[in-house]
Amino acid sequence: MRLFSAPLYLLAASTLALLGGCHAKTDKAAKGGDKKNAGPALVDVLVARPTASGDSVVANGAVVASNYVELHPEVSGRLTFLNVREGQHIAKGTVIARINDADLQAQLAKTNALLKVSHLSQQRLEKLLAMQGVNQADYDLAVSQVQSNEADAAYTRALLAKTIIRAPFGGVVGLRQVSPGAYVTPATILTTVRADDNLKVDFTLPEANAPLVQPGSRVVVRLGGRRYLATVQALESQVNQTTRNLTVRALLPAGVPATPGTFARISVSTGATRQRVQLPTSAIVPGDQADQVVLVKNGQAKMQNVQTGDRQNDSIAILSGLAPGDSVVTKGVLFTQPGKPVKVRKAVAKS
Incomplete structure (x- = not known):
């Protein structure tokens, strides 16, 4: 057994090495063959x-609303009422917010009381003047006091009207920027309102291409994957001296499903x-x-x-x-x- 163990071990090792070498050559050949046999694309x-x-000039623009406003209070005070229906359509004149007006109501009541007394004084002096029981100067002073009190009352009512914030036109309400009970000033933005009809698109053209558009001419507006014909409404009165571009505004057809601020690509025909x-x-x-x-x-x-x-x-x-x-x-x-x-x-x- 000992005489044959060494040769058998050497024979087995040689066989394994031979098989391994053949396997490696086969893999290498296969890889090389794949590379050589790779077909054209x-x-x-x-x-x-x-x-x-038709040739055209392409310009970039943005959709704009026919009317858009940021609602600010005209007077400072604490919000006692807030009616911001985010994303909802509201009618013109809808009350959006109210500001605490207790002090102004008290001031108006005081002014009305003074006005009532001055009216009575004027009426008495008017009767006495008819009987020459008082001079004209006293009567004129009473009339002046009535007019002064009336002016004070009108001023206070104007301030009271400013405590009520209404929608200036019908449209869609934006996001609410404040909460009920907040103290607001004329710099505070309560919300926004934009008209949801008669959308327009603003775009700029190089000054060399400005003659291509005139009020009433038609341009092609691409919004997403759809195209619309828009009518040019107006051109800016002068070319921007920094960019040398002219701003143009065109009216989109009614019912275009777009949101103000949306990117638009406009094609203006050159006629060539x-x-x-x-x-x-x-x-x-x-x-x-x-x-x-x-x-x-x-x-x-x-x-x-x-x-x-x-x-x-x-x-x-x-x-x-x-x-x-x-x-x-x-x-x-x-x-x-x-x-x-x-x-x-x-x-x-x-x-």
């Missing part, structure tokens, strides 16, 4: 067919035409200096810089960078590499 392409279409191709947005590769698309040239992928224009939902206009007949990759862009082979799975000709 499968892509869908669109054959560019430029067509003439330009050759362009509409591509799916998925075909665009954003770049630091320019947008790019992937072209198929001689069976290989090639990056091409393009100038993009208006976006419409899931498509974008290409203003320059493409020639008629170019094959643009629309699906499988992420799997392509410049100079690497690609295989066209589907080709579509579309202008």
Whole structure:
């Protein structure tokens, strides 16, 4: 047994080493074979067919309400009543808040008492003046006292009216900024009210493009994925000297489901035409200096810089960078590499 134990041990070790080496070579060969046998990327392409279409200038803007106000109290005092129905529609004149008016009510009662006495004094002196029992100066002084008391009463009533805050117009109430019982001043914002009809959009144009819009002209407004035709209402009276831009305001159609402050993209027609191709947005590769698309040239992928224009939902206009007949990759862009082979799975000709 001892004579055969050493050779058997050596034979087993040699066999294991041989099997391990074969296994490693097999794995290496398999990996190398996968790399060599990797096929070209499968892509869908669109054959560019430029067509003439209206040229436009694109500007950024925001939706604005026809009326919007921050409600401040006109006098200082403690809130005794607060009626802020957040997000609800209210009518014009609805009472929003009341401020403690006890001191003003007392002042008005005092002034009314003095006014009553001065009226009686005036009536007595008027009778005496008719009988020449008093001189004109005394009567004029009594009349002046009545007028002074009436003015004091009117002033106190005006202050009392300021303790009641009402909605200046019908609209949607914003968020409540204070609580009942708080001490407020004219600098305190109670809430906001905005009109929920006749929405408008404000946007700016470079001064060179200012002649493109006039009151009554139409512009295309994109809100999210939808487009609306808006009518230009007015232009700012002068160009901003810092930005060299002109502010334009356009009226949106009734019933547009938008909230004031929403970002809007506006297209203003220049009246000219330009050759362009509409591509799916998925075909665009954003770049630091320019947008790019992937072209198929001689069976290989090639990056091409393009100038993009208006976006419409899931498509974008290409203003320059493409020639008629170019094959643009629309699906499988992420799997392509410049100079690497690609295989066209589907080709579509579309202008």
